[in-house]
Amino acid sequence: MNIRFEQVSKQFSNHMAISDLNFTIQDGEFVCLLGPSGCGKTTTLMMLAGLYQPTKGNIYFGDQVINHLEPKDRNIGMVFQSYALYPHMTVRDNIAFPLKQQKVPKKIRYGRAEKTARLVRLENYLDRKPSQLSGGQQQRVALARALVKEPNLLLLDEPMSNLDARLKIEMRDELRQLQKQLKITTIMVTHDQEEAMAMADRIAILDRGEIQQFDTPEQLFAYPKNVFVARFLGNPPMNFLDAEIIHELDGMIVHGEGYHFYLQKQLHIPNKTKITLGIRPHDLQVVSERRGIFSAVVTNIEHLGREKLLSATMGEQPIRFFVSNDQKIKYGDRIYLSPNLEAIHIFSKETGENLLWSREVSYEQVEGKTGLI
Amino acid sequence: MKKWVLPYLMLTPFLLLVLLFFVTPVVITTIMAFTNMDYSMEWNFIGLQNFEKIVSDPNFSQIVFNTFIYVGFTLLINVFFALLLALLSSYYIPFEQSGLFFRALWMLPRITPPVVYVLLWLWIFDASEYGLLNTLTSFFFSNDPIAWLIDHPMTAIILVNGMVGASFGMIIFSSAIQSIPRDLFKAAQVDGASEWSVFKDIILPSIKWPIMFVTVWQLLSLLTSYEYILLLTDGGPVFESEVWPLYSYHKAFKNLEFGYGSALSLILVIIAILLTGVLLKLFKFNRMIQSSRIE
Ligand SMILES: Nc1ncnc2c1ncn2[C@@H]1O[C@H](COP(=O)(O)OP(=O)(O)OP(=O)(O)O)[C@@H](O)[C@H]1O
Numbered sequence: 273m274n275i276r277f278e279q280v281s282k283q284f285s286n287h288m289a290i291s292d293l294n295f296t297i298q299d300g301e302f303v304c305l306l307g308p309s310g311c312g313k314t315t316t317l318m319m320l321a322g323l324y325q326p327t328k329g330n331i332y333f334g335d336q337v338i339n340h341l342e343p344k345d346r347n348i349g350m351v352f353q354s355y356a357l358y359p360h361m362t363v364r365d366n367i368a369f370p371l372k373q374q375k376v377p378k379k380i381r382y383g384r385a386e387k388t389a390r391l392v393r394l395e396n397y398l399d400r401k402p403s404q405l406s407g408g409q410q411q412r413v414a415l416a417r418a419l420v421k422e423p424n425l426l427l428l429d430e431p432m433s434n435l436d437a438r439l440k441i442e443m444r445d446e447l448r449q450l451q452k453q454l455k456i457t458t459i460m461v462t463h464d465q466e467e468a469m470a471m472a473d474r475i476a477i478l479d480r481g482e483i484q485q486f487d488t489p490e491q492l493f494a495y496p497k498n499v500f501v502a503r504f505l506g507n508p509p510m511n512f513l514d515a516e517i518i519h520e521l522d523g524m525i526v527h528g529e530g531y532h533f534y535l536q537k538q539l540h541i542p543n544k545t546k547i548t549l550g551i552r553p554h555d556l557q558v559v560s561e562r563r564g565i566f567s568a569v570v571t572n573i574e575h576l577g578r579e580k581l582l583s584a585t586m587g588e589q590p591i592r593f594f595v596s597n598d599q600k601i602k603y604g605d606r607i608y609l610s611p612n613l614e615a616i617h618i619f620s621k622e623t624g625e626n627l628l629w630s631r632e633v634s635y636e637q638v639e640g641k642t643g644l645i
Numbered sequence: 646m647k648k649w650v651l652p653y654l655m656l657t658p659f660l661l662l663v664l665l666f667f668v669t670p671v672v673i674t675t676i677m678a679f680t681n682m683d684y685s686m687e688w689n690f691i692g693l694q695n696f697e698k699i700v701s702d703p704n705f706s707q708i709v710f711n712t713f714i715y716v717g718f719t720l721l722i723n724v725f726f727a728l729l730l731a732l733l734s735s736y737y738i739p740f741e742q743s744g745l746f747f748r749a750l751w752m753l754p755r756i757t758p759p760v761v762y763v764l765l766w767l768w769i770f771d772a773s774e775y776g777l778l779n780t781l782t783s784f785f786f787s788n789d790p791i792a793w794l795i796d797h798p799m800t801a802i803i804l805v806n807g808m809v810g811a812s813f814g815m816i817i818f819s820s821a822i823q824s825i826p827r828d829l830f831k832a833a834q835v836d837g838a839s840e841w842s843v844f845k846d847i848i849l850p851s852i853k854w855p856i857m858f859v860t861v862w863q864l865l866s867l868l869t870s871y872e873y874i875l876l877l878t879d880g881g882p883v884f885e886s887e888v889w890p891l892y893s894y895h896k897a898f899k900n901l902e903f904g905y906g907s908a909l910s911l912i913l914v915i916i917a918i919l920l921t922g923v924l925l926k927l928f929k930f931n932r933m934i935q936s937s938r939i940e
């Protein structure tokens with residue numbers, strides 16, 4: 273059963289939380305909703321759960337419009353952002369609650385609750401009340417309660433935001449395996465891009481109630497559709513530099529403050545268009561003065577173990593890049609950088625749209641494998 | 646040392662007031678209960694004679710019975726009807742505004758002076774054919790006018806007091822229901838919980854404490870207050886709707902048997918304290934305080 277949003281909008285009194293959402297989620301797919309606070313992630317989940325009705329548009333499960341289907345008839349499991357554990361029940365009863373509602377006999381439902389509790393490492397807390405658990409433990413109870421009824425659709429609203437790093441990675445794998453095993457279509461909201469990258473088949477990047485890009489993690493990273501996506505994904509974030517484009521015979525010159533370089537690519541934009549140049553920190557290399565395109569002064573050095581992250585300034589503009597541990601660069605040194613020309617991004621200064629890759633991205637859409645509709 | 650001075654200093658005037666208006670009457674009543682003080686206002690101590698008189702009072706059994714019925718049924722209305730109203734206005738009506746309006750409507754009797762409110766009821770129960778209830782019954786069943794307050798005095802006072810008291814419980818319960826995180830109801834919906842299960846498993850456990858508070862509070866006020874009965878039936882006809890506190894009032898201020906009236910009140914106070922204790926036990930006070938925490 274795939275899930276389709278068709279022109280879905282949700283309005284709260286005078287605030288448009290979601291506008292014209294269009295996307296399709298395949299059966300058994302793991303999708304992450306990623307975006308800044310207040311962009312409508314929870315609202316989207318609530319509509320899928322049937323707790324909110326869309327103001328406009330239709331949501332399909334398969335071929336069926338389910339806008340008005342009751343939550344209980346959707347066979348969904350949901351983890352709420354606030355966990356929403358029943359405060360007066362023990363962990364065991366919390367997890368078994370959905371089964372109790374399905375009139376599963378007591379023995380069986382407690383058996384299944386305990387099995388699910390083991391999955392989220394809560395077997396020793398079964399008799400506690402939620403108020404006697406830590407935030408991370410409460411979150412796992414919520415996860416177990418969502419999983420216990422083996423739903424067709426799993427909706428997770430930041431299900432791991434309160435777990436420590438190690439547990440998070442364990443739970444990630446666990447959840448991912450379980451999801452693949454049971455083939456549960458899963459939609460997970462997260463703030464953590466690494467988590468999204470690690471778990472999702474596809475990621476939908478939302479901003480201000482609209483999908484910016486919906487694609488596989490690799491595609492999103494390599495071909496961000498606009499500045500927002502580029503800025504949002506990647507840690508440390510992409511470097512952005514102001515520049516303008518000057519057309520040449522069989523290519524163009526990217527001209528910015530204190531640098532310029534030639535690019536063997538053609539863009540259908542007017543001469544001297546102002547652009548934003550985007551380069552990921554990993555795509556910059558320290559080179560000799562002769563070969564360098566950017567010249568910068570080092571302002572900060574962070575040791576990350578395997579490599580070092582350097583911050584530098586080019587005049588006013590900050591720029592970040594990686595160097596290997598054996599490179600001896602000190603604070604205040606002047607260094608020269610050269611970008612990997614295959615991996616640079618050129619965004620319209622005006623609209624933020626990716627001028628180089630937007631074409632390529634839309635080709636893939638035509639093939640129908642990935643991307644926006 | 647010094648930082649304790651200011652709070653005491655600020656509390657002292659109020660403590661004095663409390664002492665003057667709450668503690669002194671209790672002490673005086675207690676002492677008076679052992680005298681046969683009457684209109685001559687003399688303090689003649691007569692030991693336990695007043696209490697012996699109560700037990701042998703010919704009206705004793707009827708008054709105890711009336712009090713029992715009155716307090717019991719009014720309390721039921723005060724708590725259960727209030728709970729129903731609160732559920733309707735704060736859980737089932739999803740619109741804040743209409744719920745508020747609904748509750749405000751039910752609050753009216755509480756902000757109306759008892760005399761005015763009782764006048765309204767007197768009109769409803771009026772024995773002539775112009776009484777509201779009689780108009781209605783004659784319209785629908787073409788009955789003869791009924792003297793409601795004379796034929797059914799207990800029912801009338803229970804109904805009137807129940808309606809006034811229900812608004813109190815309703816306000817307390819609705820605010821308790823509204824403080825339950827909405828996400829709990831959403832989670833229950835997703836989990837497929839029936840309305841009954843939502844009530845039993847989520848709402849009820851969260852409002853146990855308010856329910857206890859309202860029950861105890863109303864019990865105490867029903868045991869000791871009588872102004873609506875006084876205004877409606879004055880305990881009549883004869884002793885048919887006479888309840889204990891009203892009886893003690895009648896004895897003290899109508900017959901001017903202050904000593905006897907005090908003895909009646911004193912017993913009432915002791916009963917009230919005992920009942921409160923029992924109720925607190927019944928509701929498992931300690932355990933509840935622990936578990937009513939909502940994260
Ligand atoms: N019940 C509501 N009434 C009015 N406005 C709402 C309501 N719920 C959400 N909103 C608004 O809709 C927008 C989207 O809210 P939503 O909860 O979906 O954000 P979110 O993406 O989940 O954010 P976060 O990451 O902080 O949880 C916000 O601007 C919010 O203020």
Ligand SMILES: [Mg+2]
Binds near residue numbers: 314
């Ligand atoms: Mg949210």
